[in-house]
Amino acid sequence: MRSRVDASRGLAPRALRPSFPEGFLWGAATSAYQIEGSVDADGRGESIWDRFCREPGRIRDGGTGATACDHYRRYREDVARMAELGLKAYRFSVAWPRVFPTGTGPVNPRGLDFYRRLVDALRARAIEPVVTLYHWDLPQALQDRGGWARRDTAARFAEFAATVARALGDGVRYWITLNEPWVVAFVGHLFGEHAPGIRSWAVALAVAHHQLLAHGLAVRALRAEGGGRFQVGITLDQVAVRPATQDEADAAAAGRFDGWRNRWFLDPVLRGRYPADLWPLLAPLWRPAGLVRPGDLDVARARIDFLGVNYYSPAVVRHAPGRPPLEAEVLSPRGPVTAMGWAIDPGGLAQVLLRVHHEYGPLPIMVTENGAAFPDRWDGEPVVDDPQRVAYLDGHVRAVADAIARGVDVRGYFVWSLLDNFEWARGYGPRFGLFYVDYPSQRRVPKASALWYREVIARNGPDASVPSPGGQAEPGRAPRRPSGPPA
Numbered sequence: 472m473r474s475r476v477d478a479s480r481g482l483a484p485r486a487l488r489p490s491f492p493e494g495f496l497w498g499a500a501t502s503a504y505q506i507e508g509s510v511d512a513d514g515r516g517e518s519i520w521d522r523f524c525r526e527p528g529r530i531r532d533g534g535t536g537a538t539a540c541d542h543y544r545r546y547r548e549d550v551a552r553m554a555e556l557g558l559k560a561y562r563f564s565v566a567w568p569r570v571f572p573t574g575t576g577p578v579n580p581r582g583l584d585f586y587r588r589l590v591d592a593l594r595a596r597a598i599e600p601v602v603t604l605y606h607w608d609l610p611q612a613l614q615d616r617g618g619w620a621r622r623d624t625a626a627r628f629a630e631f632a633a634t635v636a637r638a639l640g641d642g643v644r645y646w647i648t649l650n651e652p653w654v655v656a657f658v659g660h661l662f663g664e665h666a667p668g669i670r671s672w673a674v675a676l677a678v679a680h681h682q683l684l685a686h687g688l689a690v691r692a693l694r695a696e697g698g699g700r701f702q703v704g705i706t707l708d709q710v711a712v713r714p715a716t717q718d719e720a721d722a723a724a725a726g727r728f729d730g731w732r733n734r735w736f737l738d739p740v741l742r743g744r745y746p747a748d749l750w751p752l753l754a755p756l757w758r759p760a761g762l763v764r765p766g767d768l769d770v771a772r773a774r775i776d777f778l779g780v781n782y783y784s785p786a787v788v789r790h791a792p793g794r795p796p797l798e799a800e801v802l803s804p805r806g807p808v809t810a811m812g813w814a815i816d817p818g819g820l821a822q823v824l825l826r827v828h829h830e831y832g833p834l835p836i837m838v839t840e841n842g843a844a845f846p847d848r849w850d851g852e853p854v855v856d857d858p859q860r861v862a863y864l865d866g867h868v869r870a871v872a873d874a875i876a877r878g879v880d881v882r883g884y885f886v887w888s889l890l891d892n893f894e895w896a897r898g899y900g901p902r903f904g905l906f907y908v909d910y911p912s913q914r915r916v917p918k919a920s921a922l923w924y925r926e927v928i929a930r931n932g933p934d935a936s937v938p939s940p941g942g943q944a945e946p947g948r949a950p951r952r953p954s955g956p957p958a
C-alpha cells in the first residue's frame with residue numbers, strides 16, 4: 472500500500488513558473504451526441520440517448536440531442552473557430568449508430584464519410600484529431616439485445632473500432648476506446664440517471680466488466696489496423712478523494728469510495744485485476760462467476776500508450792455506517808462550486824495525476840477533459856464575459872504544470888468543452904463551452920475564456936508573470952488509503 476509519504480518521496484520542487492513541454496497538445500473536447508444533431512441524417516440509426524430523451528422526465532429541461540449545436544452541418548465553421556484559437560488538438564467522438572445503424576453489419580458509409588470530412592478539415596488546419604470511439608451513444612438495436620450487460624456487445628464494439636480505424640486511420644493517430652466507463656456503468660445502470668436508465672448493482676457491475684473487455688478487444692483491433700502508428704488509450708474519470716477527517720473510520724470509508732470510484736477501472740486496465748479490497752464488498756452484488764471468464768482481465772490489461780484522465784472535482788468522504796455496500800458518504804461541497812454544484816479545487820487535478828503516476832505509472836497521461844459550467848449570459852456583445860471559467864481553467868492548467876514539475880508525464884490538456892452543448896440529463900442549462908452557443912440562431916460567440924485559452928496556447932502555458940486569477944494551485948495530495956490492493 473502506498474501512503475501519502477510514498478507518493479511525495481523524491482519529488483522535484485514545485486514549478487516556480489508553469490512550464491509545459493514542447494509539442495504539448497492543447498485541445499478542446501466534445502462528443503457526438505452532445506453537439507452533432509442531425510440524428511436522422513445520412514442513414515444514422517437510433518441511439519440509446521435518442522430513446523432516453525423521449526421518455527418523459529428523464530432530461531431536466533425536456534431537451535434532446537436532435538439539433539444540439541447543429542455541428543453535423545456546421546463542422547467547417549466550428550473547425551475554423553478551433554483554428555482561430557490555435558488549438559493543437561481536437562477530441563471528438565464517433566457516433567456508433569452513424570457507422571452501424573443497427574449496431575452490427577452492414578456498415579453505413581455515409582456515416583463514416585462525415586468523420587472523414589471532419590478529419591480532413593482538421594488536418595487542413597494542422598489540428599491533431601483525437602478520436603473517442605464510445606462516448607455513450609450505444610445503438611438502440613444493441614440495447615434491445617441487452618446492451619452492455621451482454622457480453623457480445625464487447626465483440627460488437629471491437630468490430631466498430633476496427634471499422635472506424637480502417638476508415639480514418641490515415642488521418643488519425645490518437646485513439647481513445649471508451650469515455651468514462653464508470654459513468655456508463657453506474658450513472659446509466661445503477662442510478663438510472665443516464666441512458667438506458669437502469670437501476671441495479673448486478674447490471675451495473677456486469678456493464679463495467681463488459682466495457683473492460685470491450686476496451687481490451689478494441690485496443691487489439693486498433694493495433695491490428697494501425698500497427699505502431701496509433702497511440703491508443705482509454706479515458707477514465709478520476710475523482711480526488713479525501714477523507715472528511717483524520718479519523719481512521721473516515722479514512723477507511725474514503726479508501727473504499729476511491730476503490731469503487733477510481734480503482735474499479737484503473738486496476739483492471741493497468742494491473743489486470745479488480746481491487747482486492749473492494750472485491751469482497753461488490754462481488755456478492757452480482758454473479759461474477761459466470762461473467763468474469765478466465766483471461767478477461769488479461770484482455771482488459773492490453774498495453775496502452777497513454778491514459779486519458781477526466782477531472783472536474785474532488786469528493787470529501789465520511790464513514791456512513793448502515794449504508795451498504797460501501798458505508799461511505801460524499802459530503803456536500805463547502806467551498807466554491809460550479810453551476811453543476813461541483814466543488815472547485817485545482818489541487819485535486821494535481822492529486823489525481825500524481826496518484827496515477829506514482830501508483831500505476833510512470834505512464835503518459837492526457838487530461839482529456841477539464842472545465843466548468845457557469846451561468847453565462849449573452850447580451851449581444853462580441854465576447855461573453857466569463858471570469859469564473861477563466862479562473863477555473865487557469866488554476867487547473869497551473870495544477871497540470873505543477874504535476875509536470877513533479878515528474879508526471881502529461882502530454883496534453885483538453886478543455887471541456889469547445890462549445891456549450893447538451894449536458895445529458897441536465898439538458899441545455901449548464902454551459903461548459905469556450906464558445907457560447909445561442910441555440911435559436913446557432914450563433915457561436917467567443918467567451919473571454921476562449922481568448923484567454925488562445926493566449927495560453929500561443930505561449931505554451933499561462934502567463935508566469937501574472938498570478939492565477941483563481942489562486943495558485945495547491946500541491947497535490949495523495950489520498951490516504953488504508954486498505955489498498957496488495958502490492
Ligand code: FCB
Nearest residue numbers: 502650651654887894895
Ligand atoms: C463528463 C462527460 C462529458 C461532459 C462533462 C461535463 O463526465 O464525459 O460528456 O458531460 O462530464
